[in-house]
Every structure is written in C-alpha cells, then in structure tokens.
Amino acid sequence: MKVLVSGAGMAGLSAGIALGQSGFSVTLVERAKHLRVNGSPIDIRGDAVRMAQELGVLEAIRARRVTMSEEVVFVDREGKTIAAIPQQEINDSEEDVEIPREDLGDVLYRAQPEGNTVRFGDWIEALHDDGAGVDVTFKSGLRERYDLVVGADGVHSATRRLIFGPEKDYLKHLGFYIALADLPEEASAGRVNPMFNFPGHMVGIARYRDRALGVFNFRSPWIDYDYHDLAAQKAILAKAFAGHDEWKVPEIVAAALRDPGLYFDSVSQIHMPTWHRGRVVLVGDAAACATGLSGRGTSLAITGTCILAEALRRHGGDFEAAFAEYEQRQRPHVDRAQAMALPGGDLICPATWEAIEARNARLSAPRSA
Ligand SMILES: Cc1cc2nc3c(=O)[nH]c(=O)nc-3n(C[C@H](O)[C@H](O)[C@H](O)COP(=O)(O)OP(=O)(O)OC[C@H]3O[C@@H](n4cnc5c(N)ncnc54)[C@H](O)[C@@H]3O)c2cc1C
Structure with a gap:
C-alpha cells in the first residue's frame, strides 16, 4: 500500500515510522526545506511513552532527555523570584520524558524505515479521491497516486482545508x-x-x-x-x-x-467531529491540536499515529473500519489533553x-x- 504523509513534524515523522514498520510504502512531504526543529523542549507522557517504545525510539529519546521544567520561577520587575511552579504541577509520572524538540525530530527522522522517502520543499496543492485511490498534485508540479493520504501538517493543515473545508470551521x-x-x-x-x-x-x-x-x-x-x-x-x-x-x-x-x-x-485548538473522509485521514495537530498549554501535543501525535497504524494493520484494506477504530481509541486521549490546556x-x-x-x-x- 502506498501512503503519502503530508508534514514531517512530530506526527508526520511518527507516522512514517509506524506505517513503514507496518510494511507500507511511505512518502513524507514537508513544506519547509529542512526539518523544522526549533521550539522549546516538549514532553512525552503516559501511553505515548509505551508507544515510543513500540516504535523502537524510546531508548534514543531517553538518552537525550532534559529536565528543563524542574526550575520554572516567576520573577518581579527586578528579576527577584516571587513564586515557583512545583514539579508535581508539571509532570504526571516519573516515566514522562522531556526532550528538546530538535532532538526528538532528529531521533524520529533517523528512525525512518529504510524504504521511506522524505521530500522537503514541496507540498500538496490538490487532492482527488476517486474511491479507489487518491490523485495528488504537488506544488512542484509532480503528480502521484496513493492508496492513502495522512494529513500531519499541523494546526494550519492544508490537507484539512482541501478535504474538510476552511480552518475557521474547526479552529477554537x-x-x-x-x-x-x-x-x-x-x-x-x-x-x-x-x-x-x-x-x-x-x-x-x-x-x-x-x-x-x-x-x-x-x-x-x-x-x-x-x-x-x-x-x-x-x-x-x-x-x-x-x-x-x-x-x-x-x-x-x-x-x-x-x-x-x-x-x-x-x-488555538482544533475540534473536528471526524478525522477521516474517504482515503484521507488526519493525525496530530491537524486533527486535534490541544496546544502547548496542554503539554500533550507531541504525546497525541505519537499515540494517534501508532493507533492508526495498528488499526490499518488489523483491518487490511478496510479503511472505514480502520479509521473508526483509530477515532474511537484516540478520541479519549484528545478530549483529556484539550481539557487540560484550558487552565x-x-x-x-x-x-x-x-x-x-x-x-x-x-x-x-x-x-x-
Ligand atoms: C517550528 C515549530 C515549533 C514548535 N514549538 C513548539 C514548542 O516549543 N512547544 C510546543 O508545545 N509545541 C511546539 N510546536 C507544536 C508541536 O510540535 C506540536 O503541537 C506537536 O508536536 C504535534 O505535532 P504535529 O506534527 O501534529 O505538528 P507540527 O509539529 O506543527 O508539524 C507540522 C509539520 O507540517 C509542516 N507543514 C505545514 N504545512 C504543510 C504543508 N502544506 N505541506 C507539508 N508540510 C506542511 C510544518 O512545516 C511542520 O513541519 C511547534 C511546532 C513547530 C512547527
């Protein structure tokens, strides 16, 4: 099965590993000319830790962990500390791992299975799903046909816009x-x-x-x-x-x-009643951004892509059944993370x-x- 993943952020790279390990032929296309690895350290929590292990990347992630958020303090106008965020308000469990975003990107990129292709500086311009496959036209002019398209192109997902309609319909x-x-x-x-x-x-x-x-x-x-x-x-x-x-x-x-x-x-969060239509499915922030305030965006990216790959393996070519399982199992993770962002x-x-x-x-x- 030929799978196109749009976006090589944390969700796209995780999807590349999970789907490649499932035996699919995976192409990732990233709009930027290189991995976009800036940002502050991010957390891998809860079920995402176990799933990172299943992807075979947990050891490499742990080897690069940092503990930045142990020492977050609030200062006054002179720089004097007036309050501190205690560790128990930040981490749920000792199993949680905090890692610089650039390190996680590097670990996930290096772990792409042998057959995967990552193309930078290109993006989807048009998608046509005829029920038997998806014809994709890229910005570069390239045209290709895929069995499945995974939109992992972040909170402002172009895949979502092309298939589900304008961002404002889903963005909170x-x-x-x-x-x-x-x-x-x-x-x-x-x-x-x-x-x-x-x-x-x-x-x-x-x-x-x-x-x-x-x-x-x-x-x-x-x-x-x-x-x-x-x-x-x-x-x-x-x-x-x-x-x-x-x-x-x-x-x-x-x-x-x-x-x-x-x-x-x-x-901004993304709230959608469903994350799939035909042969196109969304993962990570594109599907259900919880925001950095939740501390769970990357965990959602990992759990979502692992659950999706497992469901696709279990249901063979029955995409409807696979997507239904993906949404049913991932939705509780999303609901919890989105609620956590609010305070x-x-x-x-x-x-x-x-x-x-x-x-x-x-x-x-x-x-x-
Ligand atoms: C540069 C950057 C810095 C970030 N820093 C932080 C941070 O410090 N703290 C935090 O909590 N979260 C941060 N995030 C968000 C965080 O990475 C995500 O919430 C989480 O990891 C889920 O990942 P994602 O892959 O769904 O989305 P993202 O990590 O946003 O990745 C989406 C990827 O898709 C690419 N893309 C966008 N449009 C297209 C397109 N049309 N075609 C192809 N590719 C496309 C983007 O360039 C990006 O690489 C950052 C995101 C980015 C892009």
Missing part, C-alpha cells in the same frame, strides 16, 4: 499567542527558567543544555495575518510588548525581532494584576507533603 482560538526565539546571549547563564508577567503578558527564558530561548505569551483576540509572513509576526509581537522596560523584557523582545527562526502562532493560560499568563498576585500567593504558600 483560546485567546493567547505564543512566540519562541533563540537567545544566544543568555545561553549557559544558569539553570533557572524565569518568567515575568504583566497583565495578559508573559516573557520568560527557557534554558536547557547550552541553549536559551525567549518565551512569550500574550492574551489577544484573533488576529488576521499570513501565517507564513515572518515580518508580520514580528510586528505583532513588537506591538504586544511595546513600552515595557521591566526585567529583561526589552532585550528578549529585541532578540526575538532579530531571530530568523522565530516561532509564532495563535494558541494553563491562567497559570502562566494571568489577565490582571490581581490574578498575577493570587497565582503567586498560591504557588508560594507552604504545601503539605
């Missing part, structure tokens, strides 16, 4: 924007990850190994801009933090505005000074063992 904006930028001048400057708040805004530094990232969150209604326009993203970020000279805010903002690899997006914004980015102070008081209160 949670009222925040996020940005991540390289902070070369902060690298190796300690282990603590400080965050500074003013109402509806958070600026912080996330450190792991010898790297430091500037982390931004701010509350805002939906903003219309072209997702691929870096200059537009930088202008939005600059405006959101303009006029603030507390702590290290100006330096971190300036570094973000210099960073050619800035990651910027709305914090996350209030923790790291409270809306008012009163809410910031209440959060700090709660975190610094003595705890019973």
Whole structure:
C-alpha cells in the first residue's frame, strides 16, 4: 500500500515510522526545506511513552532527555523570584520524558524505515479521491497516486482545508499567542527558567543544555495575518510588548525581532467531529491540536499515529473500519489533553494584576507533603 504523509513534524515523522514498520510504502512531504526543529523542549507522557517504545525510539529519546521544567520561577520587575511552579504541577509520572524538540525530530527522522522517502520543499496543492485511490498534485508540479493520504501538517493543515473545508470551521482560538526565539546571549547563564508577567503578558527564558530561548505569551483576540509572513509576526509581537522596560523584557523582545527562526502562532485548538473522509485521514495537530498549554501535543501525535497504524494493520484494506477504530481509541486521549490546556493560560499568563498576585500567593504558600 502506498501512503503519502503530508508534514514531517512530530506526527508526520511518527507516522512514517509506524506505517513503514507496518510494511507500507511511505512518502513524507514537508513544506519547509529542512526539518523544522526549533521550539522549546516538549514532553512525552503516559501511553505515548509505551508507544515510543513500540516504535523502537524510546531508548534514543531517553538518552537525550532534559529536565528543563524542574526550575520554572516567576520573577518581579527586578528579576527577584516571587513564586515557583512545583514539579508535581508539571509532570504526571516519573516515566514522562522531556526532550528538546530538535532532538526528538532528529531521533524520529533517523528512525525512518529504510524504504521511506522524505521530500522537503514541496507540498500538496490538490487532492482527488476517486474511491479507489487518491490523485495528488504537488506544488512542484509532480503528480502521484496513493492508496492513502495522512494529513500531519499541523494546526494550519492544508490537507484539512482541501478535504474538510476552511480552518475557521474547526479552529477554537483560546485567546493567547505564543512566540519562541533563540537567545544566544543568555545561553549557559544558569539553570533557572524565569518568567515575568504583566497583565495578559508573559516573557520568560527557557534554558536547557547550552541553549536559551525567549518565551512569550500574550492574551489577544484573533488576529488576521499570513501565517507564513515572518515580518508580520514580528510586528505583532513588537506591538504586544511595546513600552515595557521591566526585567529583561526589552532585550528578549529585541532578540526575538532579530531571530530568523522565530516561532509564532495563535494558541488555538482544533475540534473536528471526524478525522477521516474517504482515503484521507488526519493525525496530530491537524486533527486535534490541544496546544502547548496542554503539554500533550507531541504525546497525541505519537499515540494517534501508532493507533492508526495498528488499526490499518488489523483491518487490511478496510479503511472505514480502520479509521473508526483509530477515532474511537484516540478520541479519549484528545478530549483529556484539550481539557487540560484550558487552565494553563491562567497559570502562566494571568489577565490582571490581581490574578498575577493570587497565582503567586498560591504557588508560594507552604504545601503539605
Ligand atoms: C517550528 C515549530 C515549533 C514548535 N514549538 C513548539 C514548542 O516549543 N512547544 C510546543 O508545545 N509545541 C511546539 N510546536 C507544536 C508541536 O510540535 C506540536 O503541537 C506537536 O508536536 C504535534 O505535532 P504535529 O506534527 O501534529 O505538528 P507540527 O509539529 O506543527 O508539524 C507540522 C509539520 O507540517 C509542516 N507543514 C505545514 N504545512 C504543510 C504543508 N502544506 N505541506 C507539508 N508540510 C506542511 C510544518 O512545516 C511542520 O513541519 C511547534 C511546532 C513547530 C512547527
């Protein structure tokens, strides 16, 4: 069976392994010219840990684990620590693994089964599913036919748009924007990850190994801009933090505005009643983005692709039965993760000074063992 996977992010790369190991002939097509491996460390939790083991990548993942989120603190305008997030609010179990996104991308890329092809700098322009196969036209002009198309192209999935209709029909904006930028001048400057708040805004530094990232969150209604326009993203970020000279805010903002690899997006979930139509199926953020606030986006990418591959193996060519099983088994993971994201914004980015102070008081209160 010939399978096309659109997107070589965490879901696409996991799908490549799971489907390749199932004996399918897999092509991954990634819009970027290389793996997009920036971002802060991400977590692999719960069932995704066991499934990473089934994919044969758990050992390599554990070998590159970091423990960045052990030391997240909130600071005042002078940089003095006023509260800290305790470890038990971050991790569910000791089995959870935190790994830099670039390391996970590398591990998953290297683990692609021998027969898999990964094509960069190309993307799907049109899909025609005639019931017996899917004819795909790519941006490069290439035309190919596949038995199955897996959309793993992230929260702004083009596969979803082509098959299921406009993004706005499925996207639920949670009222925040996020940005991540390289902070070369902060690298190796300690282990603590400080965050500074003013109402509806958070600026912080996330450190792991010898790297430091500037982390931004701010509350805002939906903003219309072209997702691929870096200059537009930088202008939005600059405006959101303009006029603030507390702590290290100006330096971190300036570094973000210099960073050619800035990651910027709305914090938005994807809610769909079904993740398949005909021979096209969605996985990862394309199907059910929970947002970084859930801490579970990558776990969902892994569980979803493993469940999908297992269901396809079990049901042979019966895609309807395989997709029904995939949706029935993956839906509880998604519902839980999407619900978990909702309080996350209030923790790291409270809306008012009163809410910031209440959060700090709660975190610094003595705890019973
Ligand atoms: C650059 C980047 C940085 C991120 N940083 C963080 C972070 O710091 N913390 C966090 O919690 N989450 C982060 N995320 C999101 C996180 O990776 C996902 O929530 C999660 O891992 C699920 O993965 P996914 O593969 O479904 O989506 P993604 O990881 O978003 O991957 C989607 C992939 O599809 C590609 N793509 C997009 N459109 C097309 C197209 N039309 N055709 C082909 N390919 C396409 C993208 O370039 C990307 O490689 C980041 C995502 C990206 C892309």
